[in-house]
Amino acid sequence: MSQEQQPPTTRSTNQNDETIDLGRLFGLLIDNKWKILIFTILFMLAGLVYALLVTPVYQGDALVQVEKTATSGNNSDLARLLGEEEPASAAQMEILASRLILGQAAYQVNLDTVVRPVTPPILGDALIRYGIQRPDLAEGRPEIWGGESIKVESLSVAPELVGQPFTLEVLPENRYQILDSEGDTLGTGQMGKVLEIDNPWIELRVGDIQAPPGAQFTLLKRSRQDTIGSLKSRFVVLQKGIETGILQLMLTGTDRDQVSASLDAITEVYLAQNIARQAAEAEKSLEFLEKQMPNVRQQLLDAENRLNQYRAEQDSVDLTLETQNMLTGMVDIEGRLNELQLQEAELSRRFTPNHPVYAALLEKKAQLKREQENLEERTGGLPETQQQILRMTRDVEVTQQIYVQLLNRMQELNIAKAGTVGNVRIIDSALVNPSPIEPKTIVIVLLATIIGLILALGFVIVRGLLNRGVESPEQLEELGLPVYATVPLSEDQTKLIKRIRHHGDQVGKQVIGGMLAKINPTDISVEALRGLRTSLHFAMLDAHNNCIMITGPSPGIGKSFVSINLAAVCAQAGQRVLLIDGDMRKGGVHMAFNDRSEAGLSEVLSGKLDIQHAVRNGGLSGLYYMSRGIAPPNPSELLMQRSFTKMIEQVSEEYDLVIIDTPPILAVTDAAVIGKLVGTTLMMARYELNPPREIRIALRRLETSGVRVKGCILNAMERKAATSYGYGYYNYSYK
Numbered sequence: 001m002s003q004e005q006q007p008p009t010t011r012s013t014n015q016n017d018e019t020i021d022l023g024r025l026f027g028l029l030i031d032n033k034w035k036i037l038i039f040t041i042l043f044m045l046a047g048l049v050y051a052l053l054v055t056p057v058y059q060g061d062a063l064v065q066v067e068k069t070a071t072s073g074n075n076s077d078l079a080r081l082l083g084e085e086e087p088a089s090a091a092q093m094e095i096l097a098s099r100l101i102l103g104q105a106a107y108q109v110n111l112d113t114v115v116r117p118v119t120p121p122i123l124g125d126a127l128i129r130y131g132i133q134r135p136d137l138a139e140g141r142p143e144i145w146g147g148e149s150i151k152v153e154s155l156s157v158a159p160e161l162v163g164q165p166f167t168l169e170v171l172p173e174n175r176y177q178i179l180d181s182e183g184d185t186l187g188t189g190q191m192g193k194v195l196e197i198d199n200p201w202i203e204l205r206v207g208d209i210q211a212p213p214g215a216q217f218t219l220l221k222r223s224r225q226d227t228i229g230s231l232k233s234r235f236v237v238l239q240k241g242i243e244t245g246i247l248q249l250m251l252t253g254t255d256r257d258q259v260s261a262s263l264d265a266i267t268e269v270y271l272a273q274n275i276a277r278q279a280a281e282a283e284k285s286l287e288f289l290e291k292q293m294p295n296v297r298q299q300l301l302d303a304e305n306r307l308n309q310y311r312a313e314q315d316s317v318d319l320t321l322e323t324q325n326m327l328t329g330m331v332d333i334e335g336r337l338n339e340l341q342l343q344e345a346e347l348s349r350r351f352t353p354n355h356p357v358y359a360a361l362l363e364k365k366a367q368l369k370r371e372q373e374n375l376e377e378r379t380g381g382l383p384e385t386q387q388q389i390l391r392m393t394r395d396v397e398v399t400q401q402i403y404v405q406l407l408n409r410m411q412e413l414n415i416a417k418a419g420t421v422g423n424v425r426i427i428d429s430a431l432v433n434p435s436p437i438e439p440k441t442i443v444i445v446l447l448a449t450i451i452g453l454i455l456a457l458g459f460v461i462v463r464g465l466l467n468r469g470v471e472s473p474e475q476l477e478e479l480g481l482p483v484y485a486t487v488p489l490s491e492d493q494t495k496l497i498k499r500i501r502h503h504g505d506q507v508g509k510q511v512i513g514g515m516l517a518k519i520n521p522t523d524i525s526v527e528a529l530r531g532l533r534t535s536l537h538f539a540m541l542d543a544h545n546n547c548i549m550i551t552g553p554s555p556g557i558g559k560s561f562v563s564i565n566l567a568a569v570c571a572q573a574g575q576r577v578l579l580i581d582g583d584m585r586k587g588g589v590h591m592a593f594n595d596r597s598e599a600g601l602s603e604v605l606s607g608k609l610d611i612q613h614a615v616r617n618g619g620l621s622g623l624y625y626m627s628r629g630i631a632p633p634n635p636s637e638l639l640m641q642r643s644f645t646k647m648i649e650q651v652s653e654e655y656d657l658v659i660i661d662t663p664p665i666l667a668v669t670d671a672a673v674i675g676k677l678v679g680t681t682l683m684m685a686r687y688e689l690n691p692p693r694e695i696r697i698a699l700r701r702l703e704t705s706g707v708r709v710k711g712c713i714l715n716a717m718e719r720k721a722a723t724s725y726g727y728g729y730y731n732y733s734y735k
Contacts, residue, residue, distance in 0.1 A: 028464040029457065036456040043452020044445055051444040053126045056436030059252045060259040062267050063428035066092050066245040089245060093237040096249065096270055102235065103228050105265035109258065112227040113155045114220040117144035118167075134212065142169070142216035150176075150217055151208040154194075157221045158201040165220045166202075170211045178202065178219075231262065246427070256432045263430035274424040288345060289410050296403050303395040333372045334398035338405065340365045469688035470695070473714055476685060479696055481712040484539065484682065485532035489716040490525035492516060493561060498591070511588035512560055517568035518620060529562065529569050532713065536680070539710050543679030547648060547658040549582070550713070551671040552684035553698035554664050558715040559684050563661035564592050571623035575656040578615065579625040582662040582674055584635040587628035589661060593618060595627065602629030604647060605638040611647060624655070639673040648677045665698045675707030683712045 029036065066089065095101065106112065119125050120143045126132075131146035138145065150168070157164075166186070167179040174191040186202065189195030195204045204219075211217075222230070234253055240246040249266060253259040344361055351358045470476060473483040498513040517526045540546065550563050560581075567579040580601060581589035590597045595616065603609035604626070611626075618625045632638055651658050660678060662671040675681045681702065685695055699709055 025461055025464065028460055032460045036453070036460060039456035039459075040449055040452040043455070044449040046452075047445045047448025048441070050448070051439045051441040053122070053124055054439050055125055055254050056129075057252050057254055057438040058256045058259055058432050059250060059437045060256075060263045060430050060432035061251075061428075062249045062263050062426070062430045063240070064247050064249065064267060064270065065425045065427050066247065067423045067425060089239045089243075089247060092245075092247060093239065095273075096237045096247065096266070097232060097235060099228050101266060101269050101273060102231050103224065104269045105262060106227045106231050108265045108269065109261045111231060111258075111262065112222045112224070113152055114218075114222060115150065115152050116218040116220070117148070118142045118216040118218060119144060139212065140214040142214060144211065144215055144217070148211040148215055149208075150206055150211060152219065153205045153207040154203070155205075155219060155221055156203040161200055161202065162221050162223050163226065165218050168206075168217045168219055170209055170213055170215045172213045174209055176206060176209065178204070235266070251430075252437065256434075260430045260432045263432075267426050267429070271424050271426060285346070286410060289406055293403075293406055293410070296399065296406055300396070300399040300403050303392065303399050306392050306395070330372065330376075331397045331401065333368050335401045335405075337365065337368050337372070338398070338402045340368070342405075342409075467688060468691045470685050470690055470692060470714060471688060475692050476695065476712045476714060479692060479699065479712075481683060481695075481699070481709065483714055484535040484711040485528050485713050486717050487528045487532075487558075487562065487713065487715045488524045489687070489718050490516065490523050492520050492523050493525060510556070511591040512564060513591060515564055515568055515592050515619070516561075517565040517572070521572075526565060526569060529566050532562075532566060533569050533573065535711075540680050545648070545652045545658075545679040546656065547652055547660060547678035548680045548682060549660045549662055549671065549674050549678040550682050550684055551662045551665050551675070551698075551702075552686075553666045553690055553694045555586075555667065557664075557684050557686035557689060559664075560587075560589055560592075560661050562684060562713060562715060563659050564589060567618070567623055567625070567657075567659045568620055570657050570659075571618070571620050574622065576622045576654075577624065577657045577659065578651050578655040579618065579623070580651075580658065580660045581626065581628040582639075582660045582670065584628045584632055584638070584670075585663060585668070586631075587661065587663075589625060590627040593625060597627045598630055600627030600629030602632045602635070602638065604629070605641060605643050606632065607643065611650060636669055636673060639670055645677060665701050666694070669705075672702060672705035672707055675702055675705065681707055681709050683709045685712060685714055687714060687716045687718060689716075 117125065117128060120127070125144075127143070127145050128148070129146075133147060134145035150170070164181075166181070167183075169177050169179055171177055171188070175188060176191070177188045178186040178195070178197065180186055186200070187195055187197040189204060189206065191206050191209050193205070195206075196202070197204075231251075234251055236250045238248045238250065240248050249263060251259050251263045251266070253262070340361060344358075344365070347355075347358050347361060353359065353362065473486055476483050493516050496512055496514040496516060496519070497510050516523055517529070520526065536548065540548070550559050550566075552559050560583075563579060567577045571577045579589065581587040582601065584602050587597070590600070593616070599609055600614055604611055604614045614626050614629075615624050616626070617623075638644065648658075658678075660674055662674050665671040683695065683698065683702075695712075702709055
């Protein structure tokens with residue numbers, strides 16, 4: 001094995017090497033249009049498959065209205081005094097999304113119990129969703145298919161099992177067993193009956209089983225926090241319009257029935273909570289009045305007794321008209337003061353005296369007291385008897401008025417408490433859209449198609465930029481090499497390529513399985529080699545012998561193909577041509593003639609065989625060839641011996657043309673040794689494989705050894721839209 005490494009070299013400052021031609025990039029896209037199309041279609045199909053397999057998400061919505069609080073009687077006046085309006089929508093939205101509402105709704109719908117079918121990988125629940133029935137081959141398998149389900153009516157577990165999944169496996173005769181995470185059986189139950197397991201404690205009731213024996217489901221008891229969190233993450237409240245008090249409730253989920261039931265539960269719990277809150281306010285007011293009623297009743301009795309007793313003592317004293325008018329005014333003021341007193345009791349539970357509403361009530365109360373003091377001053381001019389009767393009568397009437405007000409208010413509160421409807425109205429109950437909101441199949445397919453197209457374009461462009469192989473003869477001519485022939489890529493030649501692999505080789509190698517010039521003389525590649533034959537006639541005019549060496553910078557560029565078929569077309573022109581396989585390491589010229597490699601060049605150079613016995617007939621008139629022989633351990637040393645020089649001199653005299661196929665110059669030094677003895681050296685380059693920089697290094701390698709390259713051959717040329725080029729650098733190992 002020989003391996004040669006070249007250190008990195010500085011990039012050339014040639015402007016042509018540095019220019020990125022947009023025309024070349026466009027040409028690359030045209031040349032690879034079918035690859036781009038196929039890659040894009042594959043991504044589009046992958047997006048479609050993903051959209052069909054992913055679990056769809058449905059959305060349901062409901063509509064509620066928050067109205068102004070229903071008030072009556074004194075509370076209505078108090079509401080006007082407080083300036084109460086329709087409750088703020090933001091506050092109601094927060095209440096709807098609170099743990100109070102969502103927690104009760106989640107447990108009402110049993111969201112804390114999770115039942116998941118065991119599904120196959122990749123396909124997920126698509127089998128269940130599309131209703132694909134279980135085939136015979138899947139009998140006894142744990143995966144759930146279309147039409148298979150169970151109904152868990154109740155599930156309770158020990159606190160340490162909350163959040164821990166366990167498996168329910170269906171058994172024959174409507175029975176089932178519970179398995180832990182290790183696969184051990186915890187207990188066996190019967191459909192419709194409660195199963196209770198002591199250690200660990202599990203209480204389970206399965207109401208229905210619609211699955212064959214062997215089918216498995218995963219059961220999980222969620223914690224309260226996880227249950228509410230899961231529901232809250234899928235729940236959204238939006239306000240419809242501005243200051244409308246109409247709220248839209250939206251909930252998403254993978255189960256349409258569960259989404260509808262959950263949304264209905266949320267609206268019902270919210271409505272019940274609102275009614276309970278309204279009733280609670282009436283309850284608090286009623287409780288306050290009931291506490292005040294005994295005291296007022298006693299005060300009324302005491303006032304009436306004092307008045308009757310005084311009248312009896314004074315022999316039924318009547319009030320004058322002036323005193324009666326003053327009494328009416330004082331009773332009115334006292335009634336208004338008592339009304340304000342009740343309102344103050346309500347406000348004291350909600351605000352501090354510094355609140356503007358509370359301060360306004362206190363100011364109004366102070367004004368009434370000033371009027372009361374004014375009337376009391378006017379009563380000072382009345383006779384003593386009239387003053388006394390006035391005070392006692394006032395106390396009776398004021399207390400009686402307060403008592404009647406309390407009775408009326410208590411009756412109103414009892415009626416309000418019994419008929420509380422709250423200020424929330426459900427306008428639209430839950431409705432789930434039959435079409436899922438996710439996945440959006442069209443969007444996913446379009447996105448996948450765009451991504452596939454971008455990746456395909458990027459791959460083609462990047463590969464084209466990195467693959468800076470020779471793409472035109474002009475690139476070789478810029479290196480100072482005349483291009484003697486441009487050999488097109490032949491489809492017939494590719495059919496003759498065989499891949500063989502010897503024992504111990506990690507990868508096989510390609511060899512030529514036939515002679516194209518003999519099988520298809522009219523092939524375009526053979527015609528190009530005929531043109532090369534003509535060019536060689538002029539190239540060899542000043543050569544010191546009739547030997548031609550064909551080499552190249554790297555393996556796999558078609559040196560053997562050109563050498564074999566060039567020898568054939570020259571023989572067909574009437575020349576006696578000898579083809580020598582100078583690659584004693586991996587040469588495969590003998591494979592084109594269906595022959596063996598033994599008894600060839602290596603045996604001649606080592607003195608084991610003479611030239612006459614090494615030369616074989618090539619199957620065409622005037623065509624002869626010499627195989628590489630048995631692979632020697634020291635090919636370069638054999639070529640440097642005097643025996644190789646004598647052999648070149650001898651065959652040069654006996655044949656009109658000698659063509660030597662050599663190994664790549666950047667891999668081994670054999671070509672440099674052979675090139676010193678031949679009259680003409682040709683450099684081979686393969687289309688889109690060998691960069692100009694690599695060819696330049698190969699030329700420099702030969703020039704350093706004293707070998708002058710006459711010209712170049714561009715092999716495997718293809719008709720493509722991409723025309724610009726760049727360069728790169730490769731290292732090769734050659735075994």
